[in-house]
Amino acid sequence: MENFKIEVDSDGVALVTFDVPGRTMNTLTASVIKEIGEVVETIKSDAAIKGAVITSGKTTGFCAGADLGELGGSGGIGGGGSGEEGLKAAFEAGFALNKAFRALETCGKPVAAAINGLAMGGGLEIALACHYRVVADNPKIQLALPEAKVGLLPGAGGTQRLPRLMGVMNAAPYLLEGKSMKPAEALGAKVVHEVVAADQVVEAAKTWVKTKGDPVAPWDKKDFKLPGGGPYSPGGSQVFVMGNAMLRKSTYGNYPAQLNIMKAVYEGTQVPFDAALRIETRYFLKTMMTPQAKGMIRTLFLSLQELGKGSGRPAGVPHYDVKKVAVLGAGMMGAGIAYVQAMAGIESVLIDQTQEAADKGKSYAEGLVKKAVSRGKMTAEKGEAILALITPTTDYALVKGSDLVVEAVFENREVKADVTKKAEAQLAETAVFGSNTSTLPITGLAKASVRPASFIGIHFFSPVDKMGLVEIIMGEQTSQEALAKSIDYVLKIKKTPIVVNDSRGFYTSRCFGTFVQEGLEMMAEGIAPAIIDNVGRATGMPRGPLEMNDDVALDLSYKIGEQTKKDLGDKYEERPFAPVLEKMVVEMGRLGRKNGKGFYDYPESGAKRIWPGLAELMPVTTADADKALIEEIRTRLLYRQAVEAARCFEEGVIVDPREADVGAILGWGFAPWTGGPVSLIDGVGLKAFVETCDKLAQKYGKRFAPPALLREMAEKGETFYSRFGVKTKAAA
Ligand code: NAD
Numbered sequence: 262m263e264n265f266k267i268e269v270d271s272d273g274v275a276l277v278t279f280d281v282p283g284r285t286m287n288t289l290t291a292s293v294i295k296e297i298g299e300v301v302e303t304i305k306s307d308a309a310i311k312g313a314v315i316t317s318g319k320t321t322g323f324c325a326g327a328d329l330g331e332l333g334g335s336g337g338i339g340g341g342g343s344g345e346e347g348l349k350a351a352f353e354a355g356f357a358l359n360k361a362f363r364a365l366e367t368c369g370k371p372v373a374a375a376i377n378g379l380a381m382g383g384g385l386e387i388a389l390a391c392h393y394r395v396v397a398d399n400p401k402i403q404l405a406l407p408e409a410k411v412g413l414l415p416g417a418g419g420t421q422r423l424p425r426l427m428g429v430m431n432a433a434p435y436l437l438e439g440k441s442m443k444p445a446e447a448l449g450a451k452v453v454h455e456v457v458a459a460d461q462v463v464e465a466a467k468t469w470v471k472t473k474g475d476p477v478a479p480w481d482k483k484d485f486k487l488p489g490g491g492p493y494s495p496g497g498s499q500v501f502v503m504g505n506a507m508l509r510k511s512t513y514g515n516y517p518a519q520l521n522i523m524k525a526v527y528e529g530t531q532v533p534f535d536a537a538l539r540i541e542t543r544y545f546l547k548t549m550m551t552p553q554a555k556g557m558i559r560t561l562f563l564s565l566q567e568l569g570k571g572s573g574r575p576a577g578v579p580h581y582d583v584k585k586v587a588v589l590g591a592g593m594m595g596a597g598i599a600y601v602q603a604m605a606g607i608e609s610v611l612i613d614q615t616q617e618a619a620d621k622g623k624s625y626a627e628g629l630v631k632k633a634v635s636r637g638k639m640t641a642e643k644g645e646a647i648l649a650l651i652t653p654t655t656d657y658a659l660v661k662g663s664d665l666v667v668e669a670v671f672e673n674r675e676v677k678a679d680v681t682k683k684a685e686a687q688l689a690e691t692a693v694f695g696s697n698t699s700t701l702p703i704t705g706l707a708k709a710s711v712r713p714a715s716f717i718g719i720h721f722f723s724p725v726d727k728m729g730l731v732e733i734i735m736g737e738q739t740s741q742e743a744l745a746k747s748i749d750y751v752l753k754i755k756k757t758p759i760v761v762n763d764s765r766g767f768y769t770s771r772c773f774g775t776f777v778q779e780g781l782e783m784m785a786e787g788i789a790p791a792i793i794d795n796v797g798r799a800t801g802m803p804r805g806p807l808e809m810n811d812d813v814a815l816d817l818s819y820k821i822g823e824q825t826k827k828d829l830g831d832k833y834e835e836r837p838f839a840p841v842l843e844k845m846v847v848e849m850g851r852l853g854r855k856n857g858k859g860f861y862d863y864p865e866s867g868a869k870r871i872w873p874g875l876a877e878l879m880p881v882t883t884a885d886a887d888k889a890l891i892e893e894i895r896t897r898l899l900y901r902q903a904v905e906a907a908r909c910f911e912e913g914v915i916v917d918p919r920e921a922d923v924g925a926i927l928g929w930g931f932a933p934w935t936g937g938p939v940s941l942i943d944g945v946g947l948k949a950f951v952e953t954c955d956k957l958a959q960k961y962g963k964r965f966a967p968p969a970l971l972r973e974m975a976e977k978g979e980t981f982y983s984r985f986g987v988k989t990k991a992a993a
Pocket of ligand 1: 595673
């Protein structure tokens, strides 16, 4: 065996050390799954072995679970075969882990898990199939079944063993949301039996095997009762009725994984354990084969991981270690940027027009650090050291020695040009100048620069400390070296970079804008705002288009419209909602959520309500929505964004489907169940997508007209992922 080592001590306890060669972390590869069977056979048949302890040989953790690279790849489960034979083969492949773990659980000898680090997904499921679990006392250790987060279902007994250990209701958030548990929580929930010092886990597990070792799982005992009751007990039935409603409310039926998890638990907890595991496998396979699971695994796991390793970085440029950064503008964005830099150990000079404004910017970091210290997440010394890295000032002389600059002053060309000149006067030849502009083309801003090859867009999202994406924008003259250096910087502050070419609104703001605009179009057509926003949320977007517009600020939408009008001249096409927006912003001062007045009213207490005056400006002619209308609104909201993403490909604004999908979900919350706008188009099929867009264009206008690229791809039978030649590599 290459993945497991077995050493039997003088008391007959076999220590099984899980250690996949050549990898930093244990994962359940096909070869591991095969060898688990051999491990079980050895424990069972070797008379010298009285019981066993399973632990990991890695310092990085116990086991990170299934290898999603293998699972998500074309050769993965459910990847091949059709007809009855194909289905049988798929079931056997899907059932392999359940079979192996069940064999371990019923081998007739006591087996304990000594969990010395993180145990995720299948990694936790191995431990749940052991009769006893000891975990190292380290709050950083995570125990979780995160499958639902990538559209999957825990398929190695998790949906059956966890509810049988902690009750259906308690297990729900861990199964449905992939919530993780720390050792202390797991002990309280009776998911593990002991929490001991890290160097004692193996010893404690061995002691249990030798002294108490019980080789029968609780659910294999005659008197077993499901904690909290089964589906037909008074408590249990409520859980399922309520749970179903809550699930519907939170997922709008977009996520088959969650629904299938509920079904597996509901059906599985009513039958004997072996049958339960077969039920789980059926739902696992069903989930695995959905386009949602395929798209989510690819985008939210594989692509995210690859971009997080800098897959878009030009080769040949030496690694650039950014140690000092000057942030120009200590407003909302600058303050957040200085904080994330300091957290990554980067010395940050935070410049504003007055010392007071600069200090205010630093106070944002002070607030966050104080909170972390008070919650015990950071020591006071560490907090001080982080804050000491931020120097608030008005003095540009302090820019000297910076490896990079992030400009985050007002969104105004003249102001930006002025600070660019001042900062560049202090910069070394090798340093990079990045602008955090949200709308102004980089090539234009670079005109103020004396070193345009080192001028680039580094576009953060708000709130900076929470949003994981950074959109890097190449100006016409930006060098590959500046790009490589910017990617190194983004990775150092632990964000995910995507790289796009210069265009109005770049990639993210441009596509997101279409979602909001489509909502306004619908409102101008007379569809009731409540219908638009409710359906908007039901598409899987974080909020409806109108409430999203209120959140972003109506004056910003208005200003962007005005700027676009100015820039496009004759080509600008006024939309029917434009005069209404102007009236609301300019005459009525309705700026959105920030002043409590937008499309909605935001009373001091209570929930927001549609502003009654809105109907006078845009009369409602459709106050009821039937199924067909709902479906059409849903399609319009999603397809409008997807067709814009396709235009970005056609224009070369974005070139990598992974970046387009990851950027959409992380950047503006594009419905995650789709795997991103590009995966949505690929999933629907180019031909069908083009046909629907043609119909929508006929009815609603050319904004839906599919670009020539899509027609060509439809004719050739291509997908974005095939045409743009990106093959997701297996997880390392
Ligand atoms: P903000 O108004 O909160 O902050 C701007 C700061 O720049 C203010 O503190 C101001 O005093 C300072 N400033 C103005 N002129 C200056 C000068 N000459 N020298 C030094 N400091 C100066 O704005 P913000 O929301 O932080 O946005 C900053 C930039 O980031 C803009 O370009 C904006 O488009 C972009 N951006 C904003 C968001 C967002 O969600 N707010 C997201 C991405 C990018």
